[in-house]
Amino acid sequence: MFSTIDYVVVGVYAVTLFLLAQWVSRERAGHHKDASDYFLAGKALPWWAIGASLIASNISAEQIIGMSGSGYVIGLGIASYEWMAALTLxxxxxxxxxxxxxxxxxxxPQFLEQRYDHRVRMVMAFFWLGVYVFVNLTSILWLGALAIQAVTGFDLVYGLLALAIFAAGYSLYGGLKAVAFTDIVQVVLLxxxxxxxxxxxxQDVSGHTGVWKGFSMLMEKAPEKFDMILSPDNPNYKDLPGISVLVGGMWIMNLSYWGFNQYIIQRALGARDIGEAQKGIVFAAFLKxxxxxxxxxxxIAMFVMNSHLSSPDEAYPTAMKMLPAGLMGLVFAALIAAIVSSLGSMTNSISTIFTMDIYPSFVKADKRRDPVVVGRxxxxxxxxIALVTAKPLLGNFDQAFQYIQEFTGFFTPGICVIFFMGMFWKKTTASGALAAAIGSAVLSFVFKMAWPGLAFIDRVGLVFLLCVALAVVISLVEGGKEQRGAVDLEDISFKTSGGFNLAATVVVLILAALYATWW
Structure with missing residues (x-):
């Protein structure tokens, strides 16, 4: 369990992060922090901050604890969520x-109003708020508190409170700037x-005869855990249905998350310019x-060493207990870093959507408060709200990562249809977009009930195609004319730098090698 030096390491990390956040959040004399400063870091983020913040925001308790749990059950195949994300980026x-x-x-949501109308903006703004608070924020808090309890023995309630207070303390004043500029430290530590x-x-697996020997022993003792593309007879096929991870519904999941998710894309929106944003994206892709x-x-290693854990999500906390004093504190600090970074990012995105999308629609201009104050x-x-609802919502799931993917899979097809067709088909109407959004949830539920054997990733792909057809039909019925807010692609340059193109090629080659090795 935790020793004095472990507590010292964690304490030094916490104090350092808090002080660093306050330092980067300071304002020039006479400058008042406005909405651009608070929600988009003054649109001055450099590439390294963007890339680090993308990863720090993404990798949290739901990833570390949840994906380790899925690695314990499924194996390396679950890494497709990470590796395919690199290409998606x-x-x-x-x-x-x-x-x-x-x-x-x-x-x-603001883009959706520019492209469609106010109805679409409001529907999606309220939807994202609900998902961010009741799915994402709760899962980060709950799994983080579970990890704290498993490693230190702290009561769950105290763990939840400590994470919430710490995350709010370091991110509340500076907003996105505080989160993004401290995330480089978080990622290094992570x-x-x-x-x-x-x-x-x-080393432990190999009997201290070398890391590569230990990895080879994992493949020898649990070869079934090193299948990237699962066969239909695999007991976990329903979670990762074979080739669909490469050509099916996982693309919809990844594009929705990395391309249309306020929680993620907000970092790139705060870039100095498009070139800086793209360099940050490439940096994040290599980290993935x-x-x-x-x-x-x-x-996977914990499965080989102890295949009888009471819950898969105990795999990572159990592994942490094997570490020596001092190093356990460092790894625990890395876990806390991932958790509080995601909490800070999530709350900033929640406040951004509410303040910029919802608040102005319900409060007259002359009665609105400072947007920064409203955001805080x-x-x-x-x-x-997340503190109160975390246990009731997540207390009964043994693979929280899979629960999150399954739930979000009800809505991601419609989200992708709304954005893709809004960007690349000028005739898509607002009613067509809303039909796709509503149809996504309805069709997903119908398929889950009527076709329970259908893997959820395959369901996502199928529902996406049906929602595309629905949006097309409704748009054509409404006249099939070019819409007023349609995106004019001729005014937008998709040309990228030589460095970006080289990096993209390297990412593709690495992915090809990984899948060829563990096909």
């Missing part, structure tokens, strides 16, 4: 970011801690390639 940087930055937007635990656990070492490998109040309220 490249596509987002080349084809989607130029459109968003050209529109000079703060939020995804990677160092993740590689440290992988090193220790592989190594993430399975941190979030999947410990789960909303961030606190969101955290309080």
């Amino acid at each position: 490249i596509l987002v940087g080349k084809y989607l970011l130029p459109i968003f930055l050209k529109r000079n937007i703060y939020t995804m 990677c160092f801690g993740g590689f440290a635990i992988a090193y220790v656990i592989l 390639l190594v993430m399975p070492i941190i979030v999947v490998l410990p789960g 109040i909303v961030a606190v309220l969101a955290m309080v």
